[in-house]
Amino acid sequence: MPASLKKPRAVLVYSDEQSRLDMGPSHPLKPIRLRHAHDLMRASGLLSASNVREVPPQPASQQEIERYHTRGYVEAVKAVSRGEWSMEMGRYGFGMADNPPVPGIYEAAALAAGGCILACEMVTSGQADAAFAMAGGVHHHAMASRAAGFGVFNDAVIAIKGIADRGLRVAYVDIDCHHGDGVQAGFYDDPRVLTVSVHESGQYLFPGTGFVNETGHGSGEGYSVNVPLAPYTTDELWLRAFDAIIPPLVRAFKPDLLFCQLGIDTHYKDPITHMRLTTQGFADAVRRLKLLGDKCPKGWVAVGGGGYDMGAVARAWTMAFAVMAGFDLPERVPPGFKALNGLTTFADEPPPALDADTESQINAHTDRVIAAVKETVFPLFGLA
Template identity: 40%
Template sequence: MDNRVAFIYSDAFLGYDFGKSHPLNPIRLLLTFRLIKDLGLLEREDVTLLEPEYATREDLLRVHTPEFIDAVKSAGEGKLPRSPFIFTEFGLGYGDNPIFEGMYEASSLYVGASLKAARLIVEGDARRAFNISGGLHHATASRASGFCIFNDPAIAISYLKEHFERVMYIDIDAHHGDGVQWIFYDDPSVLTVSFHESGRYLFPGTGEIDEIGEGKGKGYAVNIPLPRGTSDPAYLYAFGEIVPELAEVFEPGIVVTQLGADTHFLDPLTDLSLTTRAYSEIGKMLDEITQKLCDGRWLALGGGGYDMTVVPRAWSIHFARMVGLNPDYSIPEDWMRFCENTIHRRPPRELLDSETPGEDPSILEEVRGVVEDVKRYHRAFFSDR
């Protein structure tokens, strides 16, 4: 297998646009690409920059129903039926998922980018690949949800299952990775692991510890719901206590990660309190786990993140870890000016935050209790080890 790391990007990603007032601003993808480029990471001999490809209807049918795919296409073409309620049935046209022209094509490009990244790894053209436009983890088979039209992680995993006996999915978005979980809820070949702010406080209201899978998949859905205010020490404790051991026992052929950056203390939509230093440590652990257990194979996807100065730094940190570097970088002045001119805010000068929120000692104790409960519900992975 080629040891190259692939980065998938096109300015066409900016077409996935719900409108100026919507929190999911696609400019974050351009800012990320420019920062990774300005840091010199795309000039490395072991890195390949590639254009995405559109997913086909057949690709989408791996997960989504024909009726839902047709509804997305019709909505994006402005072909409204006599009764607009059909779009409400499919989760389109209100609140989180407003209809926009070209919705089908824009969504298909995100899926196609994740599939291309997966195929590069399967075919041996790269060991790792990162699609920052991906990670739209809320969509279900027949419904858009939470800014997500098609579920690219689930479609990529469906493809990867044809080539690996076991696929491990790790989701660090502040919101529960519900769509991916439900799609593989009865499937023991896919281990879904989601760290998220508790659904008691945050959309989508799911992801409790007792959601563990069903049928043959019982035990293969792992949820770590975290209290509001969870910061670096408590989060990293939970991640370190759970993920390495799960991976060791499950022995995945490949790891797929959803790297949502809305866990940051500056994020406007959530109440977790991580810094970018936590992302560096998480990336380091993911690098070590994949190197040790699955020959380095790692498919990374983007996800949430609604502060435009955080997302580019977070994903640059993860990409640095993917290519084996310590991301203790100062941010180039060219990017600082580009960011200011684009979003009219001055970003921090370093990838790794110097500012840290205050730590509430009671949160660490609460997270310790969550970890104990997770291990109790998943004794097959943790008992006598």
């Protein structure tokens, strides 16, 4: 069989409508970043590969949204979206900072959730081996009755609940720089879903949670796993922590489907966080996730997430979808991509070095966290 026929069938769930919401000039989340990533995928030839399909999302229904969110909250989001503002909306997490009351927010959040649901359907029905819902994942802080950290409807929880209710086991791996607290909360007492979040420690970064001792509750005990890393963590140390913890846990859990949140706000140029990952370190993580996802009987799904440096987002998510599709990208950003200036190669130059003392503290922190997670969670999975 020619090698081309063995390439995974990969689906990109996206429409330009998902790049249009205006959060205001000073808000870090610029949905236009999705269009830049899509433009770069197209300019790179990735979207014309024979094993790649693009599918536009449909909005999630209110019934689907209410798999996780309360009726009162959903109605409040509708009112905000229509431009009806009252102080009561503050109770639901809306305000002038992270979650401003933006017209059209209901429709945009419902479309992101619908995209995640569609990505899961494409994979679980066998129509695709891997699917990337690029507009999803950024809502990972949204709670059942509260908007938080730019998140409105928790698309990952909504989509995964639909799969788990059909009797499938799901491993959720969140590599965003922030703790995936809303997804953890959605499954905190649920043994059907393993949630793992690798992030900058809540000691230094929003939302201030995601510590090793948050391991689940009741029958969900052991199925919430957190890897809180130090600010300034590099590719090498991040991948060391990933390799020590995530593959053994996911294999021991034996999921039917792997669901990955691919936030790229771990990037060293990200303006709102403090890690030091490069696009090539991020792509190495996605390659590891692919090895795990390819072993799952139903395949794997990825969603986007945080990422506030435009050049990092466009390159990293193009690299991620190329990994999903088994597509070889060129080394250089193609000249046909003109949306962003100053991008030369997909890989980054190494980030500036820190002093030896700081490096050694970060090194020691990483090893302490690995040991703590192993001690706390591994015995519950029969791992040493």
